[in-house]
Amino acid sequence: MKKYMDEKLQIFEPYMLGYVNELQAPNELKEAMAYSLKAGGKRIRPMLLFAALETYGQKAEKGLDAACALEMIHTYSLIHDDLPAMDNDDLRRGKPTNHKLFGEATAILAGDALLTYAFEIIARSDVYSPEQAVQLIRMLSVAAGPAGMVGGQAADMEGEKKTLSLAELEYIHHHKTGRLLAFSVMAGALIGGADKAETALLETYARHIGLAFQIRDDILDVEGTEEEIGKPVGSDESNEKSTYPVLLTMDGAKQKLSEELQGAHDAIALLKRPAPLLEAFADVIAKRTS
C-alpha cells in the first residue's frame, strides 16, 4: 500500500505543480498557490480516485487531471478555512498557514484561484470526452459548493460553541469532508466506466469512509501526539467543539468507527470485481495516526 502510494505520488506531485508553474499570473499569487499545494499531506483524495479507476481496469494516468482539480479544491478549502475570520489557524501540518506567510488578501485570492483553476483543468483536459468532462465538473461542483463542502463549512461555523446532536454532526461532516471524499471514488468510477449499480455501491463505500475519516480525526485530536497530527492536541476540546468522542464517549466513537469501516468493506464485497486497493484504503483511513 505504501509502495502504491509512493509510486503514484511521484507522478502526481510534479504533474500538479506543473499546472501552477505554467500559469501566466502574478508571481506572488502563483507562489501562494504552490505553497499550499506543496504543504499537502498524503493526498488521500487523489489516491482514492486512482484506486477506484484501477479497480475498473483503467490506468491511473487517466485520473491525473481530475485528481489535480480535486486536490486544488481541497487545498483552497483549507486556505480559506484557516483565515482569521474562519478558524484563525496559524499552523497547518506544522507549517505556517497561507495567510500567515502571504497575508490575508493573497490567501483569499490564492484560494479563489485554485478553486477556479480546478474547473479549467478538467474542462481543457484532452483525456476526457466532453460528456465525461461535463459530468466530472457537475459532480465536483455539487460536492464542493453550497449544497456540499461550502454548505458544510457554513453549518460548522453556525454550530460552533453549541452542543450538536449526532444528526447535526453527521450533516456537517457528510458535507464538509464527506462529499469531496465521495467525489474521489465516484470520479474514478465514472472515468473507469463503472455501471450504475457498481457506482451506487461505491457511493455507499465512500460515505462510510468519509465518516470513518472524520471520526478518526476526532479521536486523534484527543489521543494523537502534536508531532503526529501537526497541530496542538486537544484543540477541539479547548474550542468546545462537538466531536464524536464528546457525543458518544471515546469507546462509543471507536465502536462507531469500526462500524463505518465494516460498512465500507461490506459495500466493496458486493462489487462484481475484487477491489483490494479500495479495501486497503478503508483500513488506511480508519487506522491512520496522522
Next chain:
Amino acid sequence: MKKYMDEKLQIFEPYMLGYVNELQAPNELKEAMAYSLKAGGKRIRPMLLFAALETYGQKAEKGLDAACALEMIHTYSLIHDDLPAMDNDDLRRGKPTNHKLFGEATAILAGDALLTYAFEIIARSDVYSPEQAVQLIRMLSVAAGPAGMVGGQAADMEGEKKTLSLAELEYIHHHKTGRLLAFSVMAGALIGGADKAETALLETYARHIGLAFQIRDDILDVEGTEEEIGKPVGSDESNEKSTYPVLLTMDGAKQKLSEELQGAHDAIALLKRPAPLLEAFADVIAKRTS
C-alpha cells in the same frame, strides 16, 4: 435600449434567484448569496451575452444559464474584493457590503459558494451540448481565474500605493474587469454559433469596451456624484490609486475613452451581419453615469 434591457431583466432576475432558492444549503449562506445577487446593478455582462446571442439569430433564453453563471462569478468577486483584507469597503451601490451584514466568514463562504455554483449551473444545463458546456466552462474559468480576473485583482493589490505605468494599468484592467466582460460577448458568440473570424472581431470589440468601461469608471470617480455612483466621489484619489485621469490627465482619459469606443464600433462594422444591439451597448458603457 432601455426597453430591451428592462424586458430581459424581468426574465433574468427571478431566473437567477431561483437557482439560489432551490439550493439545499444552510439558510444564512443562501441569504448572503441572494443578498449580493439582488444588490446587482445593470447586469451589463448578462445583457452583453444576450445581445451577442441575438446578433446570431438565437433567442436570449439560450443564454440564461451562462448569464447566471457569469453574474454569479462577477458577484462573488465583488464580495471578496470588499472584504476588510482587500478593499475594506463598507458600502457598495449605496448598500452595506456583504461582510458588513453577514460577517466576514459568511461573506467569504458566500463568495466561494457563488463561484462554485456558477460552474454547476453550466454543467447541468440542458440547453448546451456537452461540447458547448465544456467550452463555456473553459472560457469562463480562464477569464475568472489566476490568468484572468483573480490575477488582475492580485496585480491591483500589488500595484496600490505605487504609480503604475499605462501598460501596468492596462494589464490590471484587462484582467480584472476586461476578461469577464469579454467572456460575456464570446459566450454569446459560442452559443449563437459564430464562426472563427466573427469571434475574433467580437473579441476585439470586447477588449475595447472592457477598457472603455474602466476608463469611464475612473472618470466617474472624479466627475460623478455620490448619488449616481453609490460610493464617495474621489475615493480613488484619496486611496492614491493610479487611474486614467491621473496618468493621462482628464482630457487625455476622455480622448482615450473615445478611441476605445471607436475601436469597438470599427470591429462591429466588420461583422458579416448588422449588430445594432452591440453598437448600442458600446455607447451605453462609454457614456454611463453610474
